[in-house]
Amino acid sequence: MRQLLLIVSLCVVFPASSDAQHSGVFDLESYNAFLAGSENITGANLLQxxxxxxxxxxxxxxxxxxxxxxxxxxxxxxxxxxxxxxxxxxxxxxxxxxxxxxxxxxxxxxxxxxxxxxxxxxxxxxxxxxxxxxxxxxxxxLIIPELSSLMSSVRSQLTVVHNGTSDERVLQAVADLDVLLTVPMRLLTGEDTAPVFAGNEATIDQLLNLIDAESPGQYALFAEECRNIDFSQFTPRGHYAEDVSLRRYFKAMIWFGRTELYLSQPGTVECQASEADVDRQVRLAVLMTQLLRDPVALRSYRRIEGQLAFFVGEPDNVTYDQLESLLTAVSASSVTDFVDDANVDVLQDTLATRPFAGQKILSQILFSNDIRDPDAIEPASAFMLFGQRFVVDSFVSGHVVYDEVIPEPSIDPRxxxxxxxxxxxxxxxxxxxxxxxxxxxxxxxxxxxxxxxxxxxxxxxxxxxxxxxxxxxxxxxxxxxxxxxxxxxxxxxxxxxxxxxxxxxxxxxxxxxxxxxxxxxxxxxxxxxxxxxxxxxxxxxxxxxxxxxxxxxxxxxxxxxxxxxxxxxxxxxxxxxxxxxxxxxxxxxxxxxxxxxxxxxxxxxxxxxxxxxxxxxxxxxxxxxxxxxxxxxxxxxxxxxxxxxxxxxxxxxxxxxxxxxxxxxxxxxxxxxxxxxxxxxxxxxxxxxxxxxxxxxxxxxxxxxxxxxxxxxxxxxxxxxxxxxxxxxxxxxxxxxxxxxxxxxxxxxxxxxxxxxxxx
Structure with missing residues (x-):
């Protein structure tokens, strides 16, 4: 929960070590404790x-x-x-x-x-x-072949799950997962890969057109309500712009790295996800986790994740292993366990008690209509397969601007x-x-x-x-x-x-x-x-x-x-x-x-x-x-x-x-x-x-x-x-x-x- 900071010219006391202890690892609680005891600090104090x-x-x-x-x-x-x-x-x-x-x-x-x-x-x-x-x-x-193998392994299981149920909510999750995987499959291969279910063709085409436009837009992604999505992030940059296969890989990984499956509602005044939308995406995340247990898919996931973890670090989102631990904690194992909305509530309540529930870095387009409200903007707790990684320098740049810095009256937002x-x-x-x-x-x-x-x-x-x-x-x-x-x-x-x-x-x-x-x-x-x-x-x-x-x-x-x-x-x-x-x-x-x-x-x-x-x-x-x-x-x-x-x-x-x-x-x-x-x-x-x-x-x-x-x-x-x-x-x-x-x-x-x- 963000805190409203009212900075006044009073005597300044830097938090004592006993007030804001540091664990030696990245600890958001330590940051918040220090921040709570530092509200009167000024730039001049920092120089001293x-x-x-x-x-x-x-x-x-x-x-x-x-x-x-x-x-x-x-x-x-x-x-x-x-x-x-x-x-x-x-x-x-x-x-x-x-x-x-x-x-x-x-x-x-x-x-x-x-x-x-x-x-x-x-x-x-x-x-x-x-x-x-x-x-x-x-x-x-290594990564491109393994990513292709992972997607193929999971997609190959969709028909079996589809044919094994008549529940509309499970069928919706299966259809959604088809979209979630077919979009990056087309991005990665450059081929017109057919969806497992033909009814998804229009949705996939719409998403690919938005990706090609490389401009922010609104789209009801796995939901009835719209979502603000920054499709400009799909612009290949760096060494990815120099090679066709790497350009395709870049777009596929941006999809996996930035497509959030909501496990809780984000705080925003525009395109607010409904509870039904979030429940739908919870089931989608659970189904993805369930099918990723396939030995071939899981091996590919581990190999990719091992490389990315060494290069940059851990994802700033709920991961496969963390969601598996949550499923174990609530005695669930598959998407069918969450046909009942009450079970989704139990999962969300359990998630809220875990340190990995929240995102440390806001990296989506969210809006507030009150710049003085410290709680107006809140990124969702979200599952992503290969979410973008937490890095401390992005944490810094994201925490010295609005909405982490709530301006006083008469002061413009930074x-x-x-x-x-x-x-x-x-x-x-x-x-x-x-x-x-x-x-x-x-x-x-x-x-x-x-x-x-x-x-x-x-x-x-x-x-x-x-x-x-x-x-x-x-x-x-x-x-x-x-x-x-x-x-x-x-x-x-x-x-x-x-x-x-x-x-x-x-x-x-x-x-x-x-x-x-x-x-x-x-x-x-x-x-x-x-x-x-x-x-x-x-x-x-x-x-x-x-x-x-x-x-x-x-x-x-x-x-x-x-x-x-x-x-x-x-x-x-x-x-x-x-x-x-x-x-x-x-x-x-x-x-x-x-x-x-x-x-x-x-x-x-x-x-x-x-x-x-x-x-x-x-x-x-x-x-x-x-x-x-x-x-x-x-x-x-x-x-x-x-x-x-x-x-x-x-x-x-x-x-x-x-x-x-x-x-x-x-x-x-x-x-x-x-x-x-x-x-x-x-x-x-x-x-x-x-x-x-x-x-x-x-x-x-x-x-x-x-x-x-x-x-x-x-x-x-x-x-x-x-x-x-x-x-x-x-x-x-x-x-x-x-x-x-x-x-x-x-x-x-x-x-x-x-x-x-x-x-x-």
Whole structure:
């Protein structure tokens, strides 16, 4: 049950640990307990509770005197503005230099015989490219065949059930299940698969036409009353848009992942399901569960679910196993046990006592006619065969907007989250400074801090449980520490930690892109070529986290899929990350590298055949697709949140996107033990945001041009370190607090991106 939050300017008391205890796992009760005791928290209170200290406004090193300073300026023709940013910050990133890929960027540095900067961006990008290709192989080789087998096995039983009963309610459930399975069968195969019962043909055709239209609409799905369905979610995006079989698979899994079979009534003022409609869908869910016990079908279900659980996590809905446990609890086993509505009531009453009954993330279009009513919108308890997965970042974005944040009188509802909400909830205290305007305007600090409390308390088991969580954990290691005195000079500046926000968000966009089908969206060699020096971005905990993630992935692949080639790739990724962690730690400790470590860095990349077009080395080996994949251009976009209406209730269909743009070149000036100041060059990621209307969900193909035109934009926090495409300083510079009295610091801006919201 949601609680009305009245935020007033009184004394503030953060909940004591005894009031809101954390279990170390995701616990909605802990979140609600913290929220209940935090209603007076303000944005200013959060700054006091999570102090990050003052950053430096300038570096202490003189980059102009660094080794290879003249060579880099000459060979890359640095502009006066780029050199100015380099001297001020100890590094500069420029949009003027845009390598096609990390492989191309490193190759260019290699050919120019310049010191190379190995950024965390480069490693995260290799992780993204390998995971995305790995996912495609598993989908094509394992999941698609098993999904086809499962549907065929269940559909083959429908005639037997139909012929064995005369009860109208059971017959209705059988007919409904035919529709539930024939629609995705046609979507998956692209063939005109006949329904088991010819009378369903018209219904199936209507649904397929709505799916093809890819626009929200109303349809009485397994019901007499209408339902608002966001058919725009069927738009194939990410790697699913590139291949016919994957496009078909995407649509079939969106059907299974978003078609809710109501086990209770949702809270909405439009298209409200009747009790009879819900009872009908309960019987449909029970029949699906009953027929899934078939050994062939159940084996396929387990194989698919095992893969998806490792990739992303558990579904945010009632699952097959949970519904089986409910049937056991009420001494029922088949759909015939629920011909009597009284037995449906018993099942629903029992379900209401279970922790898995409710959905944690609203991901459907529901409406309220009273924005002050905290109970007006409530997602149904629902069964789905392969429901979309719960992910903590979607939980955050869905709980800092209406209707989780109920506005006070005179305050507008917050319809869209900020990506800075995600960073703060994941532990980046500096990002809080860029949220103050919105925290003051919408007064949602209690919700944001409750989400942070929940995530801060998650134990290792959570972060190690899925590939998705492990990737998020690696991103978390790039948060700024409170004590930065022992870090390299450039890493003590505000500009650097704003650049790391760019890295975090770009990698997060890649994470959401690769998993957008499964993650639940919130509503609301040559002789003369060489690297004379190499500098690994000194985040040893980041490399340790990536090592642990890829080692777990190798073990999973070996055990579940028997793909030794893929397992060996991730083992190699882990070993390389281990070595990079040791090197990064030595850089922080100001210790010289061993000859073996220096030799390893020199083997990062080389061109064979006398500087010919083929590259090898440990960096291209990080790509599952090999050297060719390391040289591929990769601009991606993911829709991360949907707001059906604006604050006035107008149907706008806002879809918030996060994406990556062209790579930029960075020049970094750092101290090398036993050498002195050296200037390094390396490619880094760029991050963009985009807000579309009319439920337009961008594909990577759309993004290839859309990233560069309005409303796509880069957040204002990048301007402090980024030179534009002409090599000039970008206007509108903003900074994290530096405490520098010699030059004024611009007020940190809100990064808001631009009637229920749902995260994607």
């Amino acid at each position: 509770e999570h102090p990050i200290g003052a950053f430096k406004s300038r570096t202490d090193l003189d980059a102009s005197s660094g080794l290879f300073s003249d060579s880099i300026s000459l060979k890359y023709e640095l502009t006066g503005s780029e050199q100015q940013l380099l001297l001020r910050n100890g590094f500069v990133v420029t949009e003027r230099l845009q390598p096609n890929s990390f492989g191309d960027g490193f190759t260019d540095i290699y050919k120019k015989d310049l010191p190379v900067f190995v950024s965390t961006d480069a490693i995260l990008h290799a992780l993204h490219m390998s995971y995305d290709l790995f996912l495609q192989e598993i989908e094509n080789q 319809m869209l989250p900020s990506t800075q909400d995600i960073l703060y909830a994941l532990g980046n205290d500096a990002s809080l400074q860029f949220l103050q305007d919105e925290l003051d305007e919408y007064r949602y600090a209690p919700n944001l801090e409750a989400a942070r409390f929940l995530i801060d308390g998650l134990g290792e088991d959570h972060w190690e449980s899925t590939f998705y969580n492990g990737w998020l954990d690696a991103i978390r290691t790039l948060n700024p520490p409170q004590d930065r005195t022992d870090l390299p000079s450039f890493m003590q500046t505000a500009a650097w930690w704003q650049e790391k926000m760019n890295t975090q968000l770009a990698s997060w966009a890649q994470l959401r892109h690769d998993n957008l089908l499964y993650a639940k969206q919130s509503y609301s060699g040559g002789i003369t070529c060489m690297f004379p020096y190499s500098y690994v971005e000194p985040f040893p905990d980041f490399f340790r986290s990536v090592s642990a993630l890829t080692r777990r992935t190798a073990a999973f692949v070996r055990d579940s899929a028997g793909e030794e080639r893929i397992a060996m790739h991730f083992d190699n990724f882990a070993s390389t990350s281990d070595t990079l962690a040791v090197i990064a730690q030595k850089e922080l400790d100001k210790r010289s590298l061993s000859e073996e470590e220096a030799s390893f860095l020199r083997r990062m990349l080389r061109e064979v055949d006398s500087c010919g077009p083929v590259i090898d080395g440990w960096y291209p080996d990080l790509f599952l697709g090999g050297p060719d994949q390391a040289k591929e251009s990769d601009l991606i976009v993911a829709d991360i949140h949907t707001a059906p209406t604006d604050k006035y209730g107008n149907n706008v269909g806002w879809v918030l996107h996060a994406g990556t743009g062209p790579l930029n070149m960075a020049v970094v000036s750092a101290e090398v033990e036993g050498v002195g100041t050296v200037n390094f060059v390396g490619p880094v990621l760029s991050y963009y945001e985009h807000l579309s209307t009319g439920y337009k969900r961008l594909t990577d193909q759309d993004w290839a041009t859309a990233y560069s035109v309005a409303p796509s934009h880069r957040p204002a926090f990048v301007n402090i370190y980024l030179a534009d495409a002409s090599g000039a300083i970008r206007p509108g510079q903003v900074s994290l607090a530096t405490g520098d009295t010699e030059e004024p610091v611009n007020d940190p801006p809100s990064t808001k991106i631009a009637i229920s919201n749902y995260p994607n």
